[in-house]
Amino acid sequence: MTDRLPRIPRSDALDNRERILEAARALFATEGLNVPLREVARRAGVGPATLYRHFPTKEILATEAFADQMRACHAVVDDGLADPDPWHGFCSVIEKICELHSRDRGFTAAFVSAFPKAVDFTADRDYALKAIAELAGRAKDTGKLRPDFVLDDLILMLMANNGIQAASAAAQVAASRRFAALAIQAFRAVPEPSPLPPVARLALVMPGLTR
The missing domain is CATH 1.10.10.60 (Homeodomain-like)
Incomplete structure (x- = not known):
C-alpha cells in the first residue's frame, strides 16, 4: 500500500x-x-x-x-507601538499609513469596508485598528493627542486621503504627505504650527485658489 x-x-x-x-x-x-x-x-x-x-x-x-499591504500596515503600527515616545509613534503611524494608502486606492477601500467572506483580512484590519487605538491612548496620556480623538477620525482621515487626485503617482504621495502633516496638526491637543511638506500638483485646481 x-x-x-x-x-x-x-x-x-x-x-x-x-x-x-x-x-x-x-x-x-x-x-x-x-x-x-x-x-x-x-x-x-x-x-x-x-x-x-x-x-x-x-x-x-x-x-x-492586498496581503503585502496588510503586512506593511502591521509593520507600521508595530513600529509605532514600539516607539518610546507615544506621540512620535502616533505621528509616524499617521504619516506612513497615509503614504501606504495613497499608493493604492483599492487598499483603502478594502481597509474601510466590511468583507464578511474575507475573514483573514477582517482580522488583520481589526488588529491594526486595535493597535492604533492602544497607541492613541498612550499618546493621550502624554497630553499631546487631543482627548476627543476616536478611531472614526482615523477612518475619516483615510477616506479623505483616498480622495486625493494628483497629476502623477509621485505627486499623489507628495500630496498625501502634506495632508498627513495637516491631519497631525489637527490631532494635536495644543496647536503647534510647524512647516508643511512641499505642495504637490493636483489633478484638479479649483478656480480662484492659489498655489
Whole structure:
C-alpha cells in the first residue's frame, strides 16, 4: 500500500493565478474595488471561469491581492507601538499609513469596508485598528493627542486621503504627505504650527485658489 503524493498545482495554473493577482493589484490600485472581475480577467489574459476557479469572490481576491499591504500596515503600527515616545509613534503611524494608502486606492477601500467572506483580512484590519487605538491612548496620556480623538477620525482621515487626485503617482504621495502633516496638526491637543511638506500638483485646481 503506497501513500498518495500531495497534488502539486500545474505550472500553468500557478502562472494564471499570479497573472490574476498582478492584474487585480494594478486595477484595484488605480480604479478602486468597483472594477468588475471580468475586467480583471481580461487584463490578466484569462477567462472568467479561470478567475473564479482561483478566486470565487472579489473578497477573496482582494484579500490575496492586498496581503503585502496588510503586512506593511502591521509593520507600521508595530513600529509605532514600539516607539518610546507615544506621540512620535502616533505621528509616524499617521504619516506612513497615509503614504501606504495613497499608493493604492483599492487598499483603502478594502481597509474601510466590511468583507464578511474575507475573514483573514477582517482580522488583520481589526488588529491594526486595535493597535492604533492602544497607541492613541498612550499618546493621550502624554497630553499631546487631543482627548476627543476616536478611531472614526482615523477612518475619516483615510477616506479623505483616498480622495486625493494628483497629476502623477509621485505627486499623489507628495500630496498625501502634506495632508498627513495637516491631519497631525489637527490631532494635536495644543496647536503647534510647524512647516508643511512641499505642495504637490493636483489633478484638479479649483478656480480662484492659489498655489
